[in-house]
Amino acid sequence: CENSLDKVNPNAVTAETYFKSSAELLKGVNGAYTTLNGSYLVGNAYIWLHDLRSDDFVGTTLADDRGEILRGTLGVNNAYTERVWKGFYIVIHRCNVVINNTVTSDPDDPSGQIKNRVVAEARFLRGLAYFELASLWGGVPLITKPVTDFGGFVPRSTQKAVYEAAIQDLKDAAATLPPTYEAADNGRATSGAANTLLGRAYMQMNDYANAKTVLEKVRSSGLYALSPTSTENFQEETEFNKESVFEYVFAPSPSAAEDEGDDYAQGQYRESTNGTRQYDMNTGNGIVLPSPGLKSEFEPGDPRKKTTIYEVGDQWAGGVMTQESWKKYTLSYKNPTPGNVTSAMNRRIRYAEVLLMLAECENETGTAQAAIARLNDIRNRAELKTAGLPTYPNTKFPCNTKDEILKAVMHEKRVELAGEQVRNRDLLRWRAAGKLALLGGEPIPYFQANKHELLPIPQSEIDRNTALGSGGVTAQNPGY
Amino acid sequence: MKKKLQLQHWCTKMLKLTLYQLLLLGLCINLASAHIIRAQNVLDQVVSLKIVDRKFKDVLQLLEKKTTVKFVYSSRVIDVNQPVTLIVTNSTMQETLEKLFRPLRIKYELSGRQIILDRIETGFLPENTAPLEKKQTDNTVTGKVTDEKGDGLPGVSVLVKNTTQGTVTDARGQFRIQVPNPSATLVFSFLGYETREVVAGNQTNVTVQLVPGSRSLNEVVVVGYGTQTKREVTSAISKVNTKELNELPVAEVGQALQGRVPGLTVTNVSSPGTSPNIRIRGVSSVSFSTDPLYVVDGFPTTNLASFDNKDVESVEVLKDASAAAIYGSRATNGVILLTTKKGQKDSKLRVSLDSYAGVESAWRLLDPMNTGQRNRFMDSMYSGDNLENAPARPSRYTPTEMNKYPYPGATQTYGQTNTNWQDLYFKTGFLTNNNVSVSGGSKTSTFYSSAGYMKQDGILKGVGFERYNFRVNSTHDLGSRFTFGQNLLVAYTSQLYNNADGQTGDQGTPLSLLQFALPHLPVKDPNTGIWIKAGGDAIDGHPFPNLIADIENIVFKRKTVKILGSAFLDVKLLESLKFRSTFGVDYANGLEDGIDQSYMVNDGQNIFKTNDGLSSITNNRNAYSSLLFSEQLTYDKTFSSAHHLNAVVVFEGQKTNIRTELMTGKQSNPAIKTLNGATNVSALNTIEENMLLSYVARVGYAYKGKYILNASIRRDGSSVWAPRNKYANFPAASIGWNVGDEPFFRKAAVFSDLKLRASYGVTGLNPSALSNYPWQSLIYNSSYPFNNNPVVNTAFYNKLANQNLEWEKTNQFNVGLDASLFNNTVSLTVEYFDRVTDNLILKAPTPPSFGYVQFTDVNIGKMQNKGWELQLGYRAPRKREFSWGISGNISRVRNKVLRLDSPSGAIFGGDGNYFSSWGVPVTRTVAGDPIQSFYGWDLDRIYQTQAEVDADNAAARSKTGNATAYYQNQATAPGDVRFRDLNGDGFVDDKDRKVIGSFLPNFTYGMNLTASYKHFDLSILFQGVQGGEIYSGIGVYAGAFRWPLGGSLSAYENAWTKENPSTTNPRIKWSDPNDNSRVSTRWLQDASYLRLKNINIGYELPADILAAKTNGAISKFRIYVASQNLLTFTGYDLGYDPEIGMKIGSNRGAGNLTNGIDYGQYPAARSFSLGLQIGF
Incomplete structure (x- = not known):
């Protein structure tokens, strides 16, 4: 033996x-x-x-x-x-x-x-x-x-079959997952998160009716609310707040993420547990910057601009900015070391996005007033109200027609969710629906149809x- | 017809003589042993008898009555009724028996009180130590037999031709024999020497000198699980003896084999104490190292650096499958059998001291730029074509900055400092090896015991090797049927090594980094002890680390205790049937202590402690223990003197346990060298085990020594494989024909001997190369921090399991020819082989959609190595006091990958950083090509004018229809390299790469010349490779000048400029936008070299002088001088040495596909040593 x-x-x-x-x-x-x-x-x-x-x-x-x-x-x-x-x-x-x-x-x-x-x-x-x-x-x-x-x-x-498979999974998940967890399980998928993703999927398939149904479930659950400032959504201290629908959790003592190589050394049984956060703060070597289009999208006085980007002369934890830079998600609000942007903060599906998706769905399904109401839910966030940003409709966004409402949605979504990996997919959807004219034409300079x-x-x-x-x-x- | 018969008769006679010799040897031992030790009491009994003409059995009965002895015999063997006469008075039992038995041709053995009688089959009777015949007749011839040096040769058989009368020479080589008449011929024969015949004539005192047979068919060759006479060997086995093995001052047996064995290539890869890369007959595996299996005295083992070459009697290299297949599943890479020295029975105590000491140093240094030259280089780096980059010029290289002092109180400015980092990094190392051995034997026991100490400092700072070793080998006869023996080695080795060697990250190996060394930086501030370091890209052009500071502060040591011990019991069940039971332990405990000490540096801007003042402590342990048991039955018998049958059956098991412990941590207190109180401690511990069960059978049959058949099969079961793949069979068969013994062949007088042989067999790859559980898919764990709580809470697996994983198997065909020509002065061996390795194990890349991160080991490849080997030797007939001989070997192996079933069909390797444009592979392995061929762009020429560049771009545009296309690059300019557009699509990109070379040489060869004159002797060994290429990574470091780096003066001076247009060297262009330094033929050089590997000149004091001066206390005194690598002839000049192995520290996948890339490995050293050999 x-x-x-x-x-x-x-x-x-x-x-x-x-x-x-x-x-x-x-x-x-x-x-x-x-x-x-x-x-x-x-x-x-x-x-x-x-x-x-x-x-x-x-x-x-x-x-x-x-x-x-x-x-x-x-x-x-x-x-x-x-x-x-x-x-x-x-x-x-x-x-x-x-x-x-x-x-x-x-x-x-x-x-x-x-x-x-x-x-x-x-x-x-x-x-x-x-x-x-x-x-x-x-x-x-x-x-x-x-x-x-x-x-x-x-x-x-086919693309359709894959979407359908995704929808089936998300439906099953939404039906079984709990709406909330004990604190120890913060970060697990909830039925609300499943319904939100389901909404995204339906929308991408142009099924706005079904999207509206599932997103409305999220809204009517009463579990979510907008935080008073948008900045709170990007600060470690206010993680898992009421606006958070789904988070990717990073460990609180961050270190650089390791590549998942094609082969692990023998005996190395661990994968990386920490992730780096987004875009390096621009200290002269900044490799990505907010586009001029995005910067001009913000209405004067919109506090979300300061949430999203630094402009020259802005204050950060390390002093006065001398370069323009991305700000969202970085620790520069409290960490004075440039480049040190690893953070326990993480990307999330936010309730704000749920409301904006709903706005688009309501508009597409013909309930314009509900669409405008959802847009104004965002505009009623405390900090925007205080800043005196007008509600919809307003002179710039009259919201008289379906297209005008969509245009307002496009605007609101861009400034609210800039740098949150949402815009790319929205452009794909709007392009497919022939709506890019509302943005003033094709926004991607290199875009080549059928590629x-x-x-x-x-x-x-x-x-x-x-x-x-x-x-x-x-x-x-x-x-x- | 009659002549033919006579010849046949003669042949049979010769064969018999050989057998007689062996028999005689055995008999002497038997008689001798019976006499003295065990039988002291029995044989010392005194008897007086007077018996005339009585039956033999009656005499025995009488003796039994008168004494305490008991005779045992078979009446079928002994004629008990023959009449005998015996008259003794007060004779000892021994004398009595001698007198009684000798005339009757009876031998006896004593077992307790029993005396076992046996018939002396045929042949002559031995002359005993004390002459029995007191009376010397007129026909007695006395004389002396000497060896080639004139020393008395003991044990030579002396036979009166065509009679059974004979004797052997005594310890001084003297003999006395009666001859029937003056015309009688005496035949002198001795193992390993040519037989001589001398007509007795009337001379009463003859001196006969025997010369060594250049090729003796009766030489004993060690094969797996036994020995064979060379006559009956039918496979490709090369033997290296202890003398050849010990001519080079090297730490490991593998290094000593370089150039000695055709088909065996040895490539040193790192500093002393690191195993060289050894390949037998080519590269036989893609994914795994190709180290052969080492078997020391029957024990498969590792850690060869623990063995002292002085203890090795002979090395047999089993090359073809029929030889190696007896080791079955582990033999694909060939088998190297080491036989250690043993004592001789019945010999006086021999003490020998073997000692040498010497120095070694690099035989070649490169030519780095000094401060003045570097400043000039900097000027050209930022002018002319590079003017636009002038703002990026590192700040140091201005007169103002250069005139500053590197540290407070310095006496030299940067500009005045001229540090030769290369000289600081290389050193002259001391080397010594000392071995004292004592050996001897009584009638029943033998022993060999030795102690050794070796030290080799190496030629680079921060390396070195030391070894202490002890050995005891002994055997003891327990009665006539049992022999107990044991071999024991205890060794302690300590290797200091550079942990950055073999590294190919950003930093490269220390030697490649040396090419970036900055001569304007001093090493150290002598006042404060603070080390000086470069200030980074913006200041010095490179954050050049202080190599000397690193060596002093980063110390890695590997200490290994090795115990290899085995004991065996031999049982002689019958005269022809022996049983051996062996049990052994192989234990190696390796401790690796590493300290990466934090130290103070001054980078010209700041003074700070490296690593934030924390030392990194590494504490690794690897305990390897392997238990071996082996039960072996050997049957060996010759029937009717024509049929020799040898059969071996073995059951064997080897169980190995490997325990690994890896601990690291940070230590803030520089005085503490351990992990006590350390922070960030991490520990990893694994235990693995494997088991190999083997059943071996071999049968050998020889008819009249002419027609020989050997066949073997080994069935191995290994725990490494999945349940239904554990067992595999490894059969082999071979045939041999000693054509030289055929009557018809004798007519061709040119040949003294000729043998043809052929073999075929199957061997496997040692499965432990795959780790011990390779087919399984394991569960890994990590953490996902729900609620920001990072605890280990996940489980997943990353690869497919592969239940079908099995041995890589090699089918090898071999034909060989052994010949002796011109009266045995010329020996010749020719081999042709064809090896096909199937089931090559590779990591099969699965599609990303499978979701597996790791790739699984799968048997998906097939590869062929075929070639030939030639070994030729000549031993000139001795002329008076001068003798000489020469031997040479040459071999050629061609490698071809036959099949590679991975989906992309290619495996890339050898991607480094700086030297391969960051991550571009240097080698590619695909079906149809040799393994790991160099793969890159094809350098066409240097663009001399802008018009040439424009013409190429215009052609590219017309061909592609793209108005903005470039042939190579927008930045291409005169002075840049034009690479060839191999696929003809109009421009140069990734697809324009091809096989540009191979590390595999066309030939490898060695040549050994030996000569002696009077008491001087000389041995010269040349070794070389012909053909093949080196991809010089270090050459890129020295001469690419992509950035203000690189240090090769000649590369700088020969660079293309408008004033000094070059057709071979591109311009120096900041950031190299044309990628002139990409992987291409530019960095490829011929790998051929010829080396005077060793020269050894010795002088031995004449024996008579020695005897006179030392009263016989010293029997041998030889002194010699030797030099290793004295001369090297090579065209390779981009690196330190043309002997390039593979990247060390890697044995899987890409690491194995890095042969021939000069990463800046530890180069071969030139040594001079003085040695002394004394025998007592």
Whole structure:
């Protein structure tokens, strides 16, 4: 027996023997959250991929693959698109493990309550991932079970099918997830978060009626409210406030995010637990700056401009700004060291966005007054009221027609949510609906129809997935 | 026809003689051992007898009655009824038996009180130590047999031709023999020497000198689990003896083999104490290191640096599959068998002292710029083409700044300072090795015992190696059937090494970094002890670290205690059937202590402590223990003197435990060198184990020594693989034909011997190379901080498990020819081999959509190595006191990847930072090409005029239809490199790369010349490689001048300028926008070199003088001088040395695909040493 050839690794458990209890499934879904935070996604690449495709950013010296995104010259080997693609599929894999679990009974979870919630969380995260993939790449391989063999290649489904899969997951999640958690679980997906994402997905599919229904559920839940100032949403001290619908949580003692390499050194069992926050404060080497268009979008006296950006002469913790710079999410409000922007603060789905999505849905479904009311919900935020910003309709935004209301929504959303990875997807939707004229024409200078609507499928996927190109969807998106 | 028969008869005779010799050897030992030790009491009994013409059995009975002895015999073997006469008076039992048995051709052995009788089959009788025949007849010949040096040769068999009459020489080489008549011929034969025949004539005192046979078919060769005579070897085995092994002052046996064995390439990769890179017959694995399996006295082991070469008797390199397959699953990279020295039975105590001491230093230094030259370089870096970058000029390089003093109280300004960092970094190192050994043996026991000390400082600061080693080997006969023996090594090694060696991050290896050294910076402020460092890009052009400060403050030491011990019990079940049981322990405890001490630096702006005043402490431990048990049955018998059968059956198990502990932390108190009270302590600990169970069988059959067949099979089971893949079979077979023994061949007088052989077999890759649980997918844990609480709360797996993972297997075909020509003066071995390794294990990249971060090991490749080897030796006939010989070997291996089933079909390697344009790979491995071919752009020429550039751009535009296209780049200008547009699409991009070279040489060779005259001896070893390329990473560091870096004076002076247009060197352009320094043929140089690897001249005091002066106390006194790497001939001039291995510290994936890239590795050293060998 001592001389047996059946040696068991005493240092770690194997995948086959794990995920056999609710507690292990819980750990499994937590692993998917971790990836969302990693450098492939919100910790780094995801943010660039979204924001640099919007019209809110300029970058003078952005030279690497990020510069390609900003200038629309990105190719199949762009590292940032590849990372985001990989990141979402890691999330999907980890969720698939949880969703396809084989746990039938667990004495520690006799009612299956934990298991059901955990599976719903996994559906939420998988739905989120497929929604992101569909809106960025169109049709992608729809993988709903963990891949167990090397030949388990899956071709691309249609964009519609991927959206539908995302919607199904989010619906299931919304039905099962609790509306709130104990404080210790702050950061987990709630039914409100699921409904908000569902709203985003419906809107992206031009299904405003369904979007309105689910978003209205969020509004009517009474769980959310706008904070008195928008700045509160970007400060560590007011994390998990009433305006927060979903947060990506970063550890409070931040360190630089580590890349999730293709291979880990033996024995290194940890992934990064901390993410870096967004855009470096401009101390002369700033590589991305707010675009002139964004700056002029703010109405005079709109306090949200100061929430979003620094202008020359503004005060920060380290003194007086000598350069213009992004401000949102940085710790510069309290940390005097330039460049030190890692933070426990994190991106979130905010209630403000729910209201603005609702405004658009109400407008699209013909209930103009409700649309204007939602816009004015934002304008009634304490700090805006104090600043004396006019409510809608006003002279600049008369809101007489559907298009005029949409124009107001476009404006309000841009200034409210600048730099929060929302604008890119809005532009995609409005472009598809032919509404960009309301913005004064195509806002993306390099835009090429039948190309820039979608990102290129990463070359590594094309190289290694031999099923790609079969099943009626081309391997690569047009134009690449 | 008649002649043929005679020849056959003669051959049979010769074969018999050989057997007689062996038999005789055994008999001597048996008789001797029976006599003295065990039988003291029994054989000392005194008897008086007078028996005339009685039956033999009656005499035995009588003796049994009169004494305490008991005779045991088989009446079928012993004719008990023959009449004998025995008259003894007060003789000892020993004398009595001698007198009784000798005429009857009976031998005996004593076991307790039992005397076991056996027949002496055929042949002659031994002459005993004390002459039995007191009376000397007229026909007695006496004489002396000497070796080639004139020293008496003991143990030589002397036979009267065509009779069974014979004797052996005594310890001084003297003999006495009766001859029937003066025309009788005496035949002198001795193992390893050519047999000589002398007509006795009327001379009563003959002196016969034997010369070593240049190739003796009876030489014993160690093969796995046994030995074979060279005659019966049918596979490719090269043997290196202790003398050759010890000519070089090196720490490890692998290094000593360089140039000695055809087909074996040795490449040093780092400082003393680091294993060299050894390949037998090419690169046989893509993902794993190609180190051969080392088997020391039957024990597969590692840590070769713990072994003292002086203790090694011989090294056998098993090259083809039929030789190596006996080690089955671990033998794909070849097997190197080490046999340590043993004592000889019945020999007097031998004490020898072997000692050398010397110095070593670099044989070549590069030519870095001094302060004045660097200032000139800076001027040109920011003028002319670079004028626009003048604002970026580092502030130091202005007369004002250069006239400042680097530290308060300095006597020299920056401009006056001229630090030669290279001289500071290199050193002359001391090396010594001392070994004292004592060996000897009684009738029943033998022993060899030694102690050694070695020290090699190396030639760079911050490295060095020391070893203390002790060995005891012994055997003891327990009765006539049992022999107990044991081998034990205890060694302590300590290696000081540079932990930055092998590093290829931003910093590069210390030697590459040295190319950026700034001569205007002093090393240290001598008043305060504060180290001086560069001020960064804006000030000095580079944040050049102070290499000397790093060496003094960053100290990494690896201390290993190695114990390798085994014990065996041999049981002689029958004369021809032996059983051996072995048990052994291999234990290595490696402790790695590292301190990265914080120190004070002055960077010209600030004085601060590095690492925020915190020292990083590393404390790693690796405990390796391996238990081996092996049960072996060996059957060896010759039937009717024509059929030799040898069969071996083994059951073996080896279980290995590996414990790793890694601890790091930060220490604020510089006085504390441990983790006591440290902060940020992290600890990682793993335990792994593996088990190998093996069943081995081999059968060898030889008919009249002419037709030989060997076949073996090994079935290995390894715990490393998934449950249904644990076992695999590794068969092999080989045939040999000693053509030289055929009657028809004798006519061709040119050949003394000729053997043809062929083999085929299967070997596998040592699975422990994959770690111990490679097929499993493990659960990893990390944390997601819900509510900002970072606790470990996640679980996930990152790769596919692979239950199908199995051995990389090599099928190898080998044909060989061994020949001796011109009366054994010329020996020749030719081999041709074809090895195909299938199931190569590679990390298979899965599509990102699978969601796996790690790639799984999968068997997806196939590779071929084929080539030939030639070994040729000549030993000139000795002329008076002069003798000489020469031997050479040459081999060629061609490598080709046959299949690579990874989806992208290519594996890239060797991407570094500075030297490969940040992350561009240097090597590519694809099917159809040799492994890891250098892959890059093809340098066409240097643009001399703007018109050339414009013409290319215009062509690019017309070809692509893009009005803004450029052939290379917008910034391309005269003086830049024009690369070739290989795919013809009009412009140069990533797709215009091709295979530009390979590290694999066309040939590797070695040549050894030995000579002796009177008491002087000389040995010269040349070693070299021909063909292949080096990609000089260090050359890029020295000469790319992308930034105001680089230090090569010649590269700077030869750069293209309008005034000094060059056709080979591009202009110096700030930031190198044309990427002139990209991976291209520009950095590739021929890797050929020829080295005078070793020269050794010795003088041995004549034995008679020694005897006279020391009263015989000293039997040998030799003194020698030696030099290693005295001369190197090479065209490679971009680095320190053309012997380039692979990046160290990496054994997986890309790391293994870095051979031939000069990262700035530790270069080969030139040494001079003085040695002394004394025998007592």
